[in-house]
Amino acid sequence: MSIISEHGYRQDGRKPHQIRNLNYKLGVYSQADGSAYLEQGNTKILCAVYGPYEPKQRSRLLEDRCIINCQYSMATFSTNERKERPRGDRRSLEFARLMEKAFEAAILTENYPRSQIDVFCELLQADGSHLAACVNVGTLALADAGVPMRGLIAAASCACTPDGLACVDVNSREEMGIIPRLTVATISGQDAIVLAELQNRLHKNHLILILEAARKATAHVHSCLEAAVLTHIKAAIGLSSTTDNDMERDNIRFSD
């Protein structure tokens, strides 16, 4: 029962360094200030961004910069086994805090003193790499909201097989109980890491290996996100590309 078969392929037919297809849509909802929908393989997430606006709780207000408020919610039907509660459990709160720290590092918070920016993620279908997909859809929604950032945050997950081979963008079948998994988010797919989360035990000799593989995967993800935002901006300001008909429909399909 290994992630990689003897021929070097994974269960869904990918090589270890390949990410899954990314499908996206920006501006899904008109009522939010920014919204995005992302499919990373079969993981489907909706994100809405509200703000910057004046927070209602004055105690949370910061005089020199804005505060980032994230919420992560899993729909009760998103997994094969029905979940009892969509949020409020320890894992969703942990994900929300990790996302807050990542976005605080990228957003120019000092531009909006005494303000609050809300990022709400709703997971509609679960198929692994939930935290990475949430960060990716959050950065798309923030771009749709026009929030200035140092760069697009790209996140990717990476699993390590017992013989030290790195598999990026794990799906739910690869997220088995004892497989060490690392989620890394970088700004613009480069070396600045804004989020790192490791689950399960990992030998230290394998750490650099999967860190490097995850960082390369974030570079791939970032190229997809950048093309998505670029296409959305072109569609918004009226430019159209004649090189690819799919781009005109504001619906891009990427695969590594």
Add this chain to the structure above:
Amino acid sequence: MKMEVRLSDAEKVFIIHGAQEGLRADGRSPFDYRPITIQTGVLATTNGSARVRIGSTDLLIGVKAELINMESVAVYRNRLNFFVDCSANATPLFVGRGGEEFADELSAALDAAYDNNYVLPDLKKLILSPTHAWKLFVDIVLLQCDGNVIDAAGLGVKAALKDTEISEVIVRPADEGKYTIDLPDDNTVWKLDISRVPLFVSVNRLGTAKIVDNSLAEEACTRTSVWIAVAPQFVSDTGHNKSSQSPVKHDNCIITFMRQCDGGTLEIDSLEEMINIGLKVVGQLHEALDRRLIDENWMAEKPLSTFLQ
């Protein structure tokens, strides 16, 4: 209403006077709905699913069937189990537990409308053995709220139940009077009979006008509203054989739920008029939804990619 939309008094007067004149801010007449979009089969992890949009209101409904063990069939409540989740995507007011009061109100209305043996005759088939049963969970996620959530929930639940597929199982007796459940080799499924499933309509009082399908701005001006759930009654049910009569008419229907919401007072004449308006409108809703659900070209719409379109 739980949504936060601030209107000045002058704006409210404008909306109310327009409604009393038979004109609304978006140009509709009092009994017009905004464009309704319904898709089924939008989620791969559910037994049945649907997505409903009325104007900007957006709901996602998933139906999951779970095989459960129970102590005795006599004490088991064989009904649909509704859960409504107000996603914070709709408004920051729904963060954490902010939308729970509204969600409980919606799920209580759906529970009450479906809490009888008439609307879903196939509930009997969910009992497999004295200790085993299918339990149907209907989960609704409110993704965007632009008024009239209860009508969208009613439409979506019917569409999702239409899409629901439940596996056939083999029940075998085991030792000590117990039973075991097996799956057959052929992956056969059965579907629910939804011909009697009710639909909701919300009739709202703005000044002296009565309108359906409130937008968010109109909900801020509403004095009181009445929610009605109506199930169609077929000619064969009444025992008469009038072949010229259409299957769904507003005088051939069963009201399974009615509730006054949002406070205010009502005269009996007004309530009767609102009920009649609701019955007429919900008859049209039933006809339109039944036409939509038997549309044979729905596979061409790629329902699994509903948010990418």
